Amino acid sequence: MTAATDVLAPSTLRRGASRTGAKIALDMAFSVVLFVGTIVGVIALATLIWTILDNGWARLIADPAVFLTSYVSRFPARAGIKAALVGSAYLMVLTALFCFPIGVGAAVYLEEFAPRNRVTNFVEANVANLAGVPSVVYGLLGLGIFVRFLQMGPSLLAGALTLAVMSLPVIIVAAREAIRAVPQSIRLGAYALGATKWQTVRRQVLPAAMPGTLTGTILALSRAIGETAPLLVIGLPIVIFSIPNDLRDPVSALPLLIFDWTSRPQPAFAEAAAAASVVLLALLLAMNAVAIFLRNRYTIRW
Amino acid sequence: MPEGRTHVKEDEERHETRIADALKARPVEDRAAVAAETVFRLDDVHVYYSRFLALRGVTLDVGKNEITAFIGPSGCGKSTLIRCLNRMNDLIPGARVEGKVEYHDQDLYGDGVDPVEVRRRIGMVFQKPNPFPKSIYENVAFGPRVIGMKPSSMDDLVEQSLRAAAVWDEVKDKLKQNALALSGGQQQRLCIARAIAVSPDVILMDEPCSALDPVSTARIEDLMDELKREYTIVIVTHNMQQAARVSDRTAFFTAEAAEGTGDRTGLLVEYDRTDAIFTHPSDKRTEDYITGRFG
Amino acid sequence: MVATPPDLSITRRKARTGERLIVNALFACAVLSIAVTVGIIAVLLVDTVEFFRESSIVKFLTGTVWAPGQGAGVDGLYGVWPLINGTLMIGVGAILVGLPLGVLTAIYLSEYASSRVRGVLKPTLEILAGIPTVVVGFFALQFITPSLLRPIFGTDRVFIFNAAAGSIAVGLMILPIIASISEDAMRAVPSSLREAAFGLGSTRRQVSLRVVVPAALSGISASVILGFSRAVGETMAVTIAAGNSPKMTLNFFESIQTLTASIAQTVNGEVAAGTVRYNALFALGMTLFLMTLAMNLISARIVRRYRQVYA
Numbered sequence: 050m051t052a053a054t055d056v057l058a059p060s061t062l063r064r065g066a067s068r069t070g071a072k073i074a075l076d077m078a079f080s081v082v083l084f085v086g087t088i089v090g091v092i093a094l095a096t097l098i099w100t101i102l103d104n105g106w107a108r109l110i111a112d113p114a115v116f117l118t119s120y121v122s123r124f125p126a127r128a129g130i131k132a133a134l135v136g137s138a139y140l141m142v143l144t145a146l147f148c149f150p151i152g153v154g155a156a157v158y159l160e161e162f163a164p165r166n167r168v169t170n171f172v173e174a175n176v177a178n179l180a181g182v183p184s185v186v187y188g189l190l191g192l193g194i195f196v197r198f199l200q201m202g203p204s205l206l207a208g209a210l211t212l213a214v215m216s217l218p219v220i221i222v223a224a225r226e227a228i229r230a231v232p233q234s235i236r237l238g239a240y241a242l243g244a245t246k247w248q249t250v251r252r253q254v255l256p257a258a259m260p261g262t263l264t265g266t267i268l269a270l271s272r273a274i275g276e277t278a279p280l281l282v283i284g285l286p287i288v289i290f291s292i293p294n295d296l297r298d299p300v301s302a303l304p305l306l307i308f309d310w311t312s313r314p315q316p317a318f319a320e321a322a323a324a325a326s327v328v329l330l331a332l333l334l335a336m337n338a339v340a341i342f343l344r345n346r347y348t349i350r351w
Numbered sequence: 352m353p354e355g356r357t358h359v360k361e362d363e364e365r366h367e368t369r370i371a372d373a374l375k376a377r378p379v380e381d382r383a384a385v386a387a388e389t390v391f392r393l394d395d396v397h398v399y400y401s402r403f404l405a406l407r408g409v410t411l412d413v414g415k416n417e418i419t420a421f422i423g424p425s426g427c428g429k430s431t432l433i434r435c436l437n438r439m440n441d442l443i444p445g446a447r448v449e450g451k452v453e454y455h456d457q458d459l460y461g462d463g464v465d466p467v468e469v470r471r472r473i474g475m476v477f478q479k480p481n482p483f484p485k486s487i488y489e490n491v492a493f494g495p496r497v498i499g500m501k502p503s504s505m506d507d508l509v510e511q512s513l514r515a516a517a518v519w520d521e522v523k524d525k526l527k528q529n530a531l532a533l534s535g536g537q538q539q540r541l542c543i544a545r546a547i548a549v550s551p552d553v554i555l556m557d558e559p560c561s562a563l564d565p566v567s568t569a570r571i572e573d574l575m576d577e578l579k580r581e582y583t584i585v586i587v588t589h590n591m592q593q594a595a596r597v598s599d600r601t602a603f604f605t606a607e608a609a610e611g612t613g614d615r616t617g618l619l620v621e622y623d624r625t626d627a628i629f630t631h632p633s634d635k636r637t638e639d640y641i642t643g644r645f646g
Numbered sequence: 647m648v649a650t651p652p653d654l655s656i657t658r659r660k661a662r663t664g665e666r667l668i669v670n671a672l673f674a675c676a677v678l679s680i681a682v683t684v685g686i687i688a689v690l691l692v693d694t695v696e697f698f699r700e701s702s703i704v705k706f707l708t709g710t711v712w713a714p715g716q717g718a719g720v721d722g723l724y725g726v727w728p729l730i731n732g733t734l735m736i737g738v739g740a741i742l743v744g745l746p747l748g749v750l751t752a753i754y755l756s757e758y759a760s761s762r763v764r765g766v767l768k769p770t771l772e773i774l775a776g777i778p779t780v781v782v783g784f785f786a787l788q789f790i791t792p793s794l795l796r797p798i799f800g801t802d803r804v805f806i807f808n809a810a811a812g813s814i815a816v817g818l819m820i821l822p823i824i825a826s827i828s829e830d831a832m833r834a835v836p837s838s839l840r841e842a843a844f845g846l847g848s849t850r851r852q853v854s855l856r857v858v859v860p861a862a863l864s865g866i867s868a869s870v871i872l873g874f875s876r877a878v879g880e881t882m883a884v885t886i887a888a889g890n891s892p893k894m895t896l897n898f899f900e901s902i903q904t905l906t907a908s909i910a911q912t913v914n915g916e917v918a919a920g921t922v923r924y925n926a927l928f929a930l931g932m933t934l935f936l937m938t939l940a941m942n943l944i945s946a947r948i949v950r951r952y953r954q955v956y957a
Contacts, residue, residue: 072849079851083758086750087767090825093818094774100789101781154675162669163676165444174946176679181872181942182935183879185906186686188913189931193689197919214682221679234481238542241439242494242549243471247665252493257484275778278881278906282913282927304882307780311787311886319788326781333776349484349531455654465658472654552654 101330105323116324120290121306125317130325133306135292136205136285137332140302141274143209144216149266151213152220153255156262159221160228161250180218187215188282196283203284206296211283212273219272223265227258232351260347267340271333277304303329370629370641373595388415390553390583391436396450398431400443404609405431406617409450411602413553418575418584420594420625423604423640428617429587432604433555435459436585437473438466455552471498474546478558480538482530482545487513487522490530490541494549508548515581516544517574536567543574547582554578556586560593572597591641594625601628603637690935693928700922706929712892712908714923724926726933728892732809732902733937736884739813739898740820740877745870747817748824749859752866755825756832757854768826775822783886786815791887799899805889807901812888816880820873827872831865832858868945875941879934881906905934 109116119129155176163169191211201207231254239249286299287309293300303325310322391413398406406428413419413436421429431440438459440446452459459469483490491509495502502508509526513519518540522533530541539559546554556575560568575584575597588594594601602622606615621628621637632638698706701724709725751771755764790811795804804810835858843853859866889901890911903911909927917924 076849076851079855080758083750083754086747087754089747090751090774090818090821091767091770094770094777096789097777097782097785097818100785104788151675151678154672155679158669158672158676162672172676172680175683177946178939178942179679179682181875181879181938182686183881183906183938185879185881185909186690186931186935186938189909189928190682190686190689192913193693193928194685214685217679217682232481234477234479235483237439237442237477238481238483238545239493239497240442241437241470241475241477242497242545243467243474244494244497245467245662245665247668248497252497253483271776275776275780277778277780278910281910284913304778304780307784308882308886311780311784319784322784323788326784329778330781333778337776351484351531454656457654457656459656463657465656468656468658472656 098330101323101326103323104320105325105327108320108324109327117328121288125310125315125321128310128318128321130303130306130328132289132292133287133301133303133325134328136289136300137274137303137329139205139293139300140208140212141270143205143296144212144273145266145270147209147213148216148220148269152217152266153224153262155217156221156224156228157250157255160225161246161254176218176221180222183278184215184276185278185282187211188279190214191279191283202297203286203299204297205293205300207283208280208285208300208302211279212276215276215279216269216273219269220262220266223269224258224262227261227265228254230261231257257349260343260349264340264344267336267343271336271340274302274336275304275329275333277302277308280305281308303332369592370595373592374626374629389413390415390455391585392451392453392456394451394453396432396435396448396452398428398435398440399445399447399449401445403614404616409619411619411622413583413585414600415583416579416581417599418579418586418597420598420601421585421587421604422589422591422594422601423617423620424606425589426615426617427604427606429604430557431617433475433557433585433587436553436555437475438469439475441466471549472551473553473555474549474551475555475557476539476542476546476559479562480535480542482533482538482541484529484531486527487530487533487541488526491544491548494545498549500549512544512548513541515547515578516540517570517577518544534567536563536570539563539567539571540574543571543578547578551582553583553585556584558587558589561589568593591629595629598625601625603628603632603634603640605636605640686935690928690932693925694932697922697925697929700925710894712903714912714926724922724929726905726930728894729903729905729908729930730933731894732884732888732892733878733904733906735809735896735898735902736812736816736880736888736904737874737877739809740816740880741870741874743814743817744820744824744873744877748821748869748873749828749866751821751825752828752832753854753859755829757850757858771822771825774818777819779819779880779882780886782815782819783883786811786883786887790814795899804899805901807887807889807891808899809888809902810898812884812902812904813898815883815887816877819880819883820876823876824866824869824873827869828862828866831862831869834865835861864948864951868949871941871945871948875938875945878941879906879938881910885910905930909934 116129117134118131119127120132122128159169159173163172188211191207191214195201195207195210196203201210235253235257236249239253244252280302285305286301287305289299289301291298307322307325307329310318310325313319389412393409393411396406396409397404409432421432423429434440435448435452436454436459440448448460454469454473458464483493485493488509491512492505495505495508500508510519510523513522518537521537522528522541530538533541539562543554543559560571563571572593575586578584586594586598600623603620604617605620606617608615621632621634623633628637629641632641706724706726708727709723710727711723711725712728713723751767755767759767791804791806791808794814795808795810839857839861840853843857848856884904885907888904888907890903890907891901892903892908893900895902909930912923912927917927
């Protein structure tokens with residue numbers, strides 16, 4: 050009788066009955082658009098990896114030992130990544146040594162000990178801003194302070210300090226999140242037994258937060274290893290025929306080498322750059338796998 | 352009499368029977384206990400959280416080797432008060448205690464008092480069991496280690512504590528296992544063992560059984576009876592029968608709305624020996640609560 | 647008054663200085679982060695001032711030619727606008743690529759995808775985010791320009807080094823940021839809002855576009871600004887793919903130079919310390935720092951202001 054009963058009549062409750070043809074078409078079109086939009090990113094990644102492998106795999110496979118253990122050369126066929134690879138490894142270890150303790154220390158202080166006042170807020174805001182500073186600017190910082198003012202020259206020490214300063218905000222954020230994830234009930238239980246704040250932090254909170262902190266640190270380091278700009282700006286060499294023995298020695302790095310080879314016109318160098326990229330990506334993959342393994346195996350499920 | 356009222360009266364009678372049974376179930380000697388040495392003496396204690404008055408005018412004392420129960424409906428400051436006794440309220444920003452809290456004739460909030468030393472002597476067991484994410488052994492050993500106890504044998508100390516908490520038999524073969532793998536009741540007894548390991552003087556229990564099943568609850572109540580030989584116990588509980596079963600003295604709290612705001616401030620209504628509170632309370636509010644008319 | 651037995655005394659006995667030292671050390675670690683900021687500002691400021699002592703600041707801010715080492719006398723021409731032009735082209739171009747793709751991906755992940763699909767897609771995005779910029783630059787030079795742009799738009803139109811390739815490369819790099827932050831914002835929208843719309847007969851498309859996206863708009867905006875900031879600060883991909891020619895142009899198929907690339911390419915070519923060219927680096931760095939700082943602050947402001955809404 051009325052429009053209402055029409056609407057409620059069984060026949061109009063059929064699925065899609067109120068959806069006009071136009072509406073359905075729009076819904077489907079939207080779904081397609083969404084899918085395409087999402088898949089483009091995936092395809093781009095796949096294409097990228099394919100491009101690298103296509104260009105570099107042959108070069109890498111042809112003589113991996115030579116590639117990995119030779120120094121650079123004018124002749125692309127003879128060029129190797131030894132100095133760069135070893136340099137990157139040294140840089141990574143040294144960077145970790147600098148930024149892990151300081152980053153975790155800062156995180157512990159901000160989460161557990163800092164009073165809620167203007168100074169603390171300022172420090173926190175500062176850390177957040179530092180995380181967004183472009184890597185070239187960190188390079189300029191390294192150049193101005195470590196290389197020139199402190200006269201370290203373009204050395205392993207200067208490079209590691211620059212990368213460490215760049216990674217610091219990231220580690221602080223990761224460590225803070227891990228510490229925050231520890232439930233308050235654990236701290237209360239420790240205090241109630243007569244433990245001091247530091248005893249509680251050192252013996253209960255930090256150990257419980259360690260898996261998450263380590264995961265975040267490894268991820269931060271893997272980003273640092275892929276960075277070229279800061280090392281370029283502080284003047285680390287690309288052509289170098291030795292491995293550093295001393296903190297003051299110059300050192301090269303894998304991304305620097307890739308940049309150099311990419312910039313050369315000869316196609317053979319493009320292949321070499323791609324091969325070096327394969328090595329770099331493999332290194333990153335290994336680090337990320339370790340980080341994910343740590344997270345899955347050791348994270349406490351409260 | 353109208354239908355409804357008959358039912359109410361029957362409920363009340365059933366309720367009173369339960370309380371009476373609980374009282375009768377207590378060991379005989381407790382019922383005739385003499386006034387013991389005083390461990391805590393509270394005089395006109397007020398607790399503020401910033402501007403909000405959470406609890407006012409509490410005056411009571413806690414006797415040595417007794418179980419004192421704080422009962423009352425939710426939100427009337429029982430947990431707040433118990434946290435004052437070991438200065439755990441210090442950890443809440445804005446918390447402020449006024450009035451006198453004396454522990455063995457020392458001002459708990461006086462100058463020069465170290466909250467860490469306070470908590471060494473006045474332990475706490477929480478509502479939700481909170482074992483550390485470590486082995487059972489490490490859980491018990493943590494306390495002695497951090498306070499600098501150097502027992503001749505840590506293994507013995509751990510065993511004694513676990514025995515005293517009536518959980519040794521269940522865990523003796525798996526001391527290295529993670530404590531989070533235990534059942535709720537076992538975890539809570541582990542927490543009690545953990546508290547005992549530092550040889551406290553007092554054990555505070557904030558609704559220790561409310562997250563547990565009845566069987567675990569019963570075991571912990573039995574445990575409390577043994578523990579009071581060595582320790583003084585203060586317990587907050589929602590469960591009146593539990594208070595009637597285990598405690599020597601009971602304090603009943605309620606909350607009143609402050610004028611103007613909607614905030615409710617807790618206050619102590621009545622404090623007496625447990626059998627007195629439950630059989631002939633002096634205040635009507637107490638009577639209403641224990642006969643189940645409200646709360 | 648009975649003397650309190652010693653083991654019941656609650657006054658402080660040990661000084662616990664060790665603990666105080668440790669807390670001070672931790673405080674020092676936290677304050678070090680301030681030292682870093684001070685260091686950055688100091689380094690940039692000192693040499694920027696030095697630069698403006700030798701080269702006019704007015705010309706810097708208004709000039710449209712950047713040609714170090716050429717022009718009148720020893721100095722070159724140091725007008726910063728070509729570089730800002732290049733930087734903004736890359737930034738806008740990257741957003742044109744990253745924003746639609748990122749938001750679409752976010753909508754898909756948040757509103758449409760099953761947890762299995764999410765379990766595959768999210769790691770994929772993280773991998774994309776983790777590719778080093780040199781490698782993406784290589785990809786841009788070796789694939790995007792020769793196999794994508796040139797075939798489509800013509801080899802004579804598209805330079806070997808061009809802004810479009812740089813934009814696409816950087817766009818791919820900021821896609822994961824935009825996608826992940828937008829997705830978080832969308833997932834934070836309470837499901838009660840969605841349910842209300844569904845209950846009124848809306849389709850998933852309508853719910854996504856008319857309820858979720860508007861509600862998550864602040865998070866999405868923040869992610870865009872953050873992405874733009876990243877794009878502005880990006881160095882290697884644009885250095886490799888977008889070229890070395892500072893100029894005022896809007897043609898994406900030409901080669902350009904960004905602020906970051908200018909710094910990178912200058913240091914690559916051995917600059918003597920103390921010269922004008924050297925100091926120019928820091929003036930550029932200062933410009934870059936101020937730009938990204940402003941954008942990060944704005945983005946943080948937006949997040950803070952709208953976090954209250956669904957607290």
